[in-house]
Amino acid sequence: MSTMLKITNLHATVAGKEILKGLNLELEAGEIHAIMGPNGAGKSTLGNILAGREGYEVTQGEVMFNGKNLLDLEPEERACEGVFMAFQYPVEIPGVNNTYFLRAALNAQRKYRGEEELDSVGFLRLVREKLEILHIGDELLHRAVNEGFSGGEKKRNEIFQMAVLEPTLAILDETDSGLDIDALKTVAEGVNRLRSKDRGMIVVTHYQRLLDYIVPDKVHVLADGRLVATGGADLALKLEEQGYAWLEDGGIATLNVESAAQTAKP
């Protein structure tokens, strides 16, 4: 396996305020990493910086993605390189048909990669295929992008877009927020079906419950702009039990000992 994403000493500010303070992270192809942490820790900031959103200023550090300096690329170039973000709050684009939108996106990416654009017949075939894999109906296809969608429909639509665009790196930003348990399961199942040895995923979440359904390879705890702990899936359970407050009460030290021990294993 090779390192797909390498974040080194990342510092970033939003509106002059330092949010990330030296974050390091390595992700290998095929892995799913969960990033957990209290509100305001910088979880969403990390996702937005990787995707290239305006208003987030990187002051120090480096992000290498498949050998390229990700921070040098425009947001649309990052997307074309295979970075996908499933949004916490997918926006509505009234009057723009969902299928049309997705085809425009896919063809923009194909064009970037020097591949031939898909015509509507070819695209529809691909869409059917993906719907089947995800076990979802086609009722969202005929509507305008996210317009009038329920919370569950919006998140399902994000996963569907991800299935069609086949990204190399997917960032799922609080995909569980606002979902009831059934919707959560549907979305998680979709994500699991899109797991692949070539694809890395970063699952950003506040709650452990999503990780019952999407089992990560690694869990990172982000607090005060840094990853303060890294562990296996059980770390999430521990956090759930003890709460984030426990981190500040010296829990970090304990964890770091544990994770160091884990890393040391052959």
Add this chain to the structure above:
Amino acid sequence: MSGETSTIDKMVEQKYQHGFVTDIESETLPPGLSADVIRAISARKNEPEWLLEWRLKAYEHWLEMEQPDWAHLKIDPIDFQAISYFSAPKSDKDRPQSLDEVDPKLLETYDKLGVPLHERARLAGVAVDAVFDSVSVGTTFKAELKKAGVIFCSFSEAVQDHPELVQKYLGSVVPQRDNFFAALNCAVFTDGSFVFIPKGVRCPMELSTYFRINAAETGQFERTLIVAEEGSHVSYLEGCTAPMRDENQLHAAVVELVALDDADIKYSTVQNWYPGDENGLGGIYNFVTKRGDCRGARSRVSWTQVETGSSITWKYPSCILRGDDSVGEFYSVALTNNYQQADTGTKMIHIGRNTRSKIISKGISAGHGQNAYRGLVRVTPRAENARNYTQCDSMLIGKKCGAHTFPYIEVRNPSAKVEHEATTSRIGEDQLFYCLQRGISEEDAVSMIVDGFCKQVFKKLPMEFAVEAKALLEVSLEGAVG
């Protein structure tokens, strides 16, 4: 006649006095407006006496009127004496002889719009008739209309060939003293279109100024009159997507529609006059009065407009819902970029019983553009059960533009039901980022979002027009973001 001709001669001499030298055979009157100029225009067009009288009366009204200043527009003073009020169509000799002689910028725009090659020449005013056989196209088209009994010709021809129809309906919808610019048009109009659809006839094709060969040079004060007799239907398309590269110039047109019992008139406009440059220099003042009279019971007038051009637009295509059960509709997209200004909307005057009107207005402002919706819904005392629905949405692109909404609602009958919805949104950074994150470029994203915003109106345009309108928005928005 000879007296009139000498007036022209005098004008021509006058031009020489002012030091103009030109070797094109001069059919352009020197700048200035007076009763003599109007007489000269009328004489040049060989008009009947009653029409000259009508023009002169309008001129007298105009002299007593003042240019309106209530619109949300900043208009530099217009020197009405500096305008030349008559310019005869160019002869083939004076036109560019091939596309090589046409402004390359113009051709570039056609290219972006996807206008077919043989159409480009015609749009650019190249003398193409012989080369591209457009005469035969025109002839086939005329024969088919004639068979159906439809009259579709230039206004001047109508004055000569159908004076009784022109006299009966001219000014019956927009009176001479309706407003300052309409009065001016009545006095000095040079040409335009005339359409007459006889009783019970469904016009066999979309009528368009695009196809009427001599429409390209109708000048800046044109007049359109469309009469739909009982039970007839017509769809009329005005303007084409070709930008006319004129310099700062006043364009004051009048359009009158008359719909008798059960008649249906659909009038679509795609307006793309020269908007001025990116600093706001030059461009057309597009001050147009358009009104449809639903004179008969169950008649319908539907306006659809896509306004992307002109430096200043001042127009309110309106419906007088006089007939019982008549219907008025207004679907509008108005876009202002750079320093363009638009004050546009509609008036729906409910007079008959059970009359219904619908207004869908989409304003888009980019750059330093200022866009105002101004609409009046009036329900008169005897208009039982009048219904109006108004939806008025504004979209802002960037932070230096403005959107304004001025709805006027006057209801004098308690059975009326009037609904007004309005929204203003900034093209979301969020929407834009969402598109970018999926790999769509910024330019494509903006045009996609704007297109979605306008969808309700585009749906009302005839198919091929809708495609062009969409392309036109894209061209007009170039460089609006980023």
